[in-house]
Amino acid sequence: MDNSSLICNFAHMNIKELQGKRIAVLLSGGVDSSVVLHQLAQQGLHPDCFYIKIGPEEEEEWDCSSEEDLEMATAVSHKYGCKLEVIDCHKEYWEQVTTYTMDKVKAGLTPNPDVMCNRLIKFGAFHDKRGKDYDLIATGHYAQTEIDSEGRKWLTTSPDPVKDQTDFLAQIYDWQLKKALFPIGHMMKEEVREIAEREHLVNAKRKDSQGICFLGKINYNDYIRRYLGEKPGEVVELETGKRIGQHQGLWFHTIGQRHGLGFGGGPWFVVKKDVAENILYVSHGYDPKTAYKQDFRVHDFHHLTLPLDPQQTHITFKIRHTPEYHPATIEHEGEGQFTVHSTQPIHGVAPGQFCVIYDEQHHRCLGSGEITV
Numbered sequence: 001m002d003n004s005s006l007i008c009n010f011a012h013m014n015i016k017e018l019q020g021k022r023i024a025v026l027l028s029g030g031v032d033s034s035v036v037l038h039q040l041a042q043q044g045l046h047p048d049c050f051y052i053k054i055g056p057e058e059e060e061e062w063d064c065s066s067e068e069d070l071e072m073a074t075a076v077s078h079k080y081g082c083k084l085e086v087i088d089c090h091k092e093y094w095e096q097v098t099t100y101t102m103d104k105v106k107a108g109l110t111p112n113p114d115v116m117c118n119r120l121i122k123f124g125a126f127h128d129k130r131g132k133d134y135d136l137i138a139t140g141h142y143a144q145t146e147i148d149s150e151g152r153k154w155l156t157t158s159p160d161p162v163k164d165q166t167d168f169l170a171q172i173y174d175w176q177l178k179k180a181l182f183p184i185g186h187m188m189k190e191e192v193r194e195i196a197e198r199e200h201l202v203n204a205k206r207k208d209s210q211g212i213c214f215l216g217k218i219n220y221n222d223y224i225r226r227y228l229g230e231k232p233g234e235v236v237e238l239e240t241g242k243r244i245g246q247h248q249g250l251w252f253h254t255i256g257q258r259h260g261l262g263f264g265g266g267p268w269f270v271v272k273k274d275v276a277e278n279i280l281y282v283s284h285g286y287d288p289k290t291a292y293k294q295d296f297r298v299h300d301f302h303h304l305t306l307p308l309d310p311q312q313t314h315i316t317f318k319i320r321h322t323p324e325y326h327p328a329t330i331e332h333e334g335e336g337q338f339t340v341h342s343t344q345p346i347h348g349v350a351p352g353q354f355c356v357i358y359d360e361q362h363h364r365c366l367g368s369g370e371i372t373v
């Protein structure tokens with residue numbers, strides 16, 4: 001493949017069009033965004049790079065993993081002769097992403113901070129501070145875009161089902177999608193690593209980041225405990241009403257959870273939360289029926305490019321960051337509301353989770369809405 005077809009692949013623009021654009025690269029210090037910069041530099045482009053800084057806590061020192069990330073990002077930007085600027089989005093993160101997370105958790109729902117981080121921080125707060133001065137914002141997300149015959153831009157899935165991140169991008173606004181560029185979105189993770197090794201990028205062998213976006217090292221339960229503390233209540237077996245133990249707060253448990261319940265006579269699955277009574281309902285057995293759902297409701301649907309077509313009843317969907325796209329039909333119920341009828345029973349459907357909707361071939365990502373059950 002020659003270089004110009006490569007660029008067409010990821011940008012749906014020819015190289016000349018891309019050269020005329022002001023491009024900002026979000027450089028995290030990880031291997032994916034470093035290869036993004038390499039890909040652009042290969043085309044003779046010199047984009048400006050930005051490292052987004054978010055500390056773990058309001059008053060604490062910045063942690064050393066972030067320092068290492070910044071060192072890596074600095075080294076990679078120097079290698080390609082590009083400027084790197086550090087953008088502080090600390091306040092916006094804690095005010096917006098944390099507020100969203102804690103509000104949902106308090107209401108007994110299952111939030112997804114990684115999803116909101118793309119809308120509110122990477123394509124949000126960063127955009128307000130610096131991104132607005134650029135035509136395109138390039139990231140190392142495993143996702144692609146395509147332009148239809150009417151000139152509309154769609155978010156499309158990565159060929160790497162394990163790495164696909166369209167689910168994390170399914171709450172971004174249309175104007176954010178228009179500015180997004182995913183230069184490695186057409187690649188498999190192995191190809192990205194091979195390029196990093198071949199080019200001797202300093203982070204070629206670094207492990208992938210894990211955990212909550214930007215707060216990878218912070219334990220999710222500690223994060224919640226810090227804001228909401230503990231609120232002990234009873235754990236009850238759903239089928240029998242028998243009390244089997246105590247929980248320290250409904251917010252430490254997610255529907256579908258099997259591990260870490262710590263009660264004897266297991267396995268136990270979390271199947272329901274009663275927020276008003278502060279009761280955690282569990283079911284007993286290796287794979288209880290109560291841990292599965294086939295029909296559930298979604299509201300507040302956020303579309304990416306066009307509103308859902310009421311004629312479109314056959315779709316595929318994801319409710320968590322896994323490689324499977326589940327086939328289903330949807331029953332439209334009004335503005336942004338519908339019921340999903342999954343072909344197969346789905347484990348751990350929880351209110352508050354995003355249900356990400358794709359076309360039948362799981363090629364285009366159509367948007368996402370919140371599960372209400």
Ligand SMILES: Nc1ncnc2c1ncn2[C@@H]1O[C@H](COP(=O)(O)OP(=O)(O)OP(=O)(O)O)[C@@H](O)[C@H]1O
Nearest residue numbers: 026027028030031032033050051052139140141209
């Ligand atoms: N601290 C940061 N500063 C700037 N951009 C970031 C930062 N963290 C993430 N990004 C951007 O968001 C993209 C997706 O981030 P995420 O953490 O989900 O992915 P990743 O696959 O681990 O990426 P990478 O290998 O580039 O760290 C990154 O590739 C990068 O473009």
